[in-house]
Amino acid sequence: MSIMDLMRPHLKNVKPYVPGKPIEELRRERNFDGEIIKLASNENPYEPIEEVRRAIIDELSQVNRYPNSGCFYLCAELGKYHALHANQIFIGNGSNEIIDLIVRAFVNPDDEIVYPWPSFIVYPIVSQLAGVKAVEVPLRDYRLDCAAMREAVTSKTKIVFICNPNNPTATYISKSEVDRFLDGLSEDVLVVFDEAYYEYVAASDFPDTISLIKDRPNVIVLRTFSKIHSLSAVRIGYSLSHEDVVTCLHKVRQPFNVNSIAQGAAIAALRNMDKIAVRAKENRDELRFMREELQKLGFVIPPSQTNFLLAVPPHGSGAIVEQLMDRGIIVRPMKPFGLGDETFRVTIGTPYENRKFIETLKGLI
Ligand SMILES: Cc1ncc(COP(=O)(O)O)c(C=O)c1O
Structure with a gap:
């Protein structure tokens, strides 16, 4: 044995x-x-920019205390920034953690998860951890094949991950491709737009997925402080969605999943976006x-x-x-x-x- x-x-x-x-x-x-x-x-x-580095140093004097458990102040700041209510925001130990928590919160043993491939390596890992069927939809010319992804959705599909722009191919799908994908899609299917590189995007036809949230409770948008904000090591990312999604995610997270240094750094980063x-x-x-x-x-x-x-x-x-x-x-x-x-x-x-x-x-x- x-x-x-x-x-x-x-x-x-x-x-x-x-x-x-x-x-x-x-x-x-x-x-x-x-x-x-x-x-x-x-x-x-x-x-990180000077203001963020100062915020990190300020937080050091309080690391004997547990961090703010629900990231109250950061959610308020992000709510202001994205013109959403603070209860539509969930903060994770990197957006990686949120990908994992979404699967934990919503996927049953008979469900399926659909994602493009090659894409972010964490999608197959979380599917395997959940012990569910992963439906990998091949890219076409290094781009997400939205029509094929739509066809891959069945009555068993619980989550579709859309990595946009896609890691590792760097390509993006447009607003019209996203609209066609969502058209007529059942609200029982959660669509997770993983937008880790959003702040680097210059394309004018890139989809405004946050605007979809108000009519679609099944849409979740992921962003991160790891890339443009230079905070990979402190581990902080967030999701934007209907408030009910946030309620579900709070049930499955660890009590203090986001440390206080990360929270302070992220608030300072948001207040200095112009830099x-x-x-x-x-x-x-x-x-x-x-x-x-x-x-x-x-x-x-x-x-x-x-x-x-x-x-x-x-x-x-x-x-x-x-x-x-x-x-x-x-x-x-x-x-x-x-x-x-x-x-x-x-x-x-x-x-x-x-x-x-x-x-x-x-x-x-
Ligand atoms: C597409 C994509 N999603 C999510 C992440 C994870 O980011 P985080 O550092 O916020 O966990 C990455 C990191 O490389 C990524 O490429």
Whole structure:
């Protein structure tokens, strides 16, 4: 008898989440003492703005106390920001936690979960944890295939995850595609719009999913402070929905799921949104530079509305991902997503990091 035999059978084959390789791990593994540039986890390359850093330091003096359990003040601030009632907002330990809580709160053993694939790796993980059937709908030309996703919805479907823009392909679906998807869809199906990269989007036909909430109690919108706000490590994200969804999520969360440092940082971030615009603008400029340079090297690059690019290399380009790592540049291999052995995802870094990446790649191709 082994401990594995004691584990619940449907959990034995769960593959734990594999993050982008941390800088210190690469240094240790390869005994590398040069400069390391990490472009693997769609993080913001800059530290949080000064106001947010000050808020984090202020919170330190109170960490002997438990945090505000329902995130009262942050919900009020987000309510003002999004012109919704505070009781339509739920805060999570990263939007990841909310994805997990939605499944816990709503999915029965015979239900099905529909999501695009390749997409965010957490959707298959939470489906496996729930022990339910996951219906993976293949992308078409690196984009969500909304018609096929609609066809995949059956009387058993409880949740549809729509990752928009999609991680890892960076593409988006438009307002008209979303409208067609929702047209006639039963309110018994929860539609979760995962918009982790929303603040980077420039496309004018991107859907305003928050406006859907007032007529559709089955729509949930997810946003995060991990990306544009540079707060990946403090773990904070939120959902916007009908208040009944929020009531359900509160029933399944842990008592103090969001720490006080994260709450204070998020409030300061929201009060200084104007300072973030310059980062989104730099990201767009650098995104254009990176895409053009990669295309010149023969890569196929789907258009991106995010802070990252999917890079499909030209034939016969060799073990690029490993060779980049040998030279201290970490990108995210896409082999586990079935997108090609040497296809990778690269995050937009600082102008310096991006040029270093392109120069290094030129030496390899
Ligand atoms: C599509 C998508 N959703 C959610 C998340 C999770 O974000 P958080 O850090 O808020 O848990 C990510 C993070 O990479 C993501 O790419």
